[in-house]
Amino acid sequence: MVESIVVDDVTKSFTIRYHRTLKQMSVAALRRQELSNSFNALDGVSFTIQQGESVGLMGLNGSGKSTLLKIINGVMKPDSGSVLTRGRIAGLIATGAGFHPQLSGRENVYLNAAILGMSEAETRRKFDDIVEFSELGKHLDGQVGHYSSGQSARLGFAIAIHVDSDIFLADEVLAVGDRPFKRKCMQRMQEIRESGRTLVYVSHAAASVRKMCDRVIVLESGRVGFDGDVDDGIRYVKYDDGDDTTDDELGADV
Numbered sequence: 001m002v003e004s005i006v007v008d009d010v011t012k013s014f015t016i017r018y019h020r021t022l023k024q025m026s027v028a029a030l031r032r033q034e035l036s037n038s039f040n041a042l043d044g045v046s047f048t049i050q051q052g053e054s055v056g057l058m059g060l061n062g063s064g065k066s067t068l069l070k071i072i073n074g075v076m077k078p079d080s081g082s083v084l085t086r087g088r089i090a091g092l093i094a095t096g097a098g099f100h101p102q103l104s105g106r107e108n109v110y111l112n113a114a115i116l117g118m119s120e121a122e123t124r125r126k127f128d129d130i131v132e133f134s135e136l137g138k139h140l141d142g143q144v145g146h147y148s149s150g151q152s153a154r155l156g157f158a159i160a161i162h163v164d165s166d167i168f169l170a171d172e173v174l175a176v177g178d179r180p181f182k183r184k185c186m187q188r189m190q191e192i193r194e195s196g197r198t199l200v201y202v203s204h205a206a207a208s209v210r211k212m213c214d215r216v217i218v219l220e221s222g223r224v225g226f227d228g229d230v231d232d233g234i235r236y237v238k239y240d241d242g243d244d245t246t247d248d249e250l251g252a253d254v
């Protein structure tokens with residue numbers, strides 16, 4: 001087996017500042033109120049993912065999933081610990097990341113693809129496919145800054161799936177899309193999985209995780225609370241009580 005992602009004892013802390021202006025800070029200091037507070041968004045996180053594994057990353061809001069994905073992707077550095085990844089990484093880790101709001105969708109395809117490491121020739125070759133997948137139609141020549149979050153996610157996902165990568169990271173990408181688009185994305189991620197690439201999929205939707213993943217890692221306040229079998233993981237996060245019916249239906253029929 002070949003190791004694809006090795007996360008070793010990763011810790012990341014953030015500082016919350018309670019007062020923004022100098023005046024507010026001075027007043028707070030005089031009153032001996034706390035000016036800031038730092039906390040661990042990730043705390044001693046370790047796991048190894050093999051090439052071709054498909055892992056569902058679950059956990060409550062604020063448990064550190066997006067932070068972990070950003071560190072794996074390399075856009076953020078851990079305070080301590082290390083992350084090793086093998087091969088090219090693609091995916092969607094934040095809606096609108098890598099887009100310039102004043103440029104058109106068309107221009108942003110080239111910009112974003114370049115950021116993701118695609119050459120201009122490669123982008124030109126895949127351009128029509130990307131545009132077709134995004135279903136943006138005439139909005140392709142409109143400013144990305146005016147896109148809805150759903151449109152922006154479509155374009156981001158359309159580009160990401162056209163990057164030849166060894167690792168694909170997807171952070172709640174399906175949360176903002178409409179139903180037909182979600183189904184299409186799930187199909188593509190299923191293809192990515194079948195092609196033997198490594199997939200890390202953040203989702204609250206139990207059925208789609210069950211459908212797509214062969215392992216679940218659960219984060220709890222920045223720590224690995226569970227790492228193992230999909231059904232046990234879903235039971236661990238207690239998401240399996242049917243309150244995400246739409247996604248459950250979705251997961252069941254793709």
Ligand SMILES: Nc1ncnc2c1ncn2[C@@H]1O[C@H](COP(=O)(O)OP(=O)(O)O)[C@@H](O)[C@H]1O
Nearest residue numbers: 014015041059060061062063064065066067068
């Ligand atoms: N840049 C940042 N500055 C300060 N706090 C942050 C920053 N990014 C994330 N956080 C905090 O870190 C915690 C984990 O966030 P996140 O990784 O986005 O969680 P999740 O994706 O699981 O919902 C949250 O409490 C969030 O508010």
Ligand SMILES: [Mg+2]
Nearest residue numbers: 065066067171
């Ligand atoms: Mg998140």
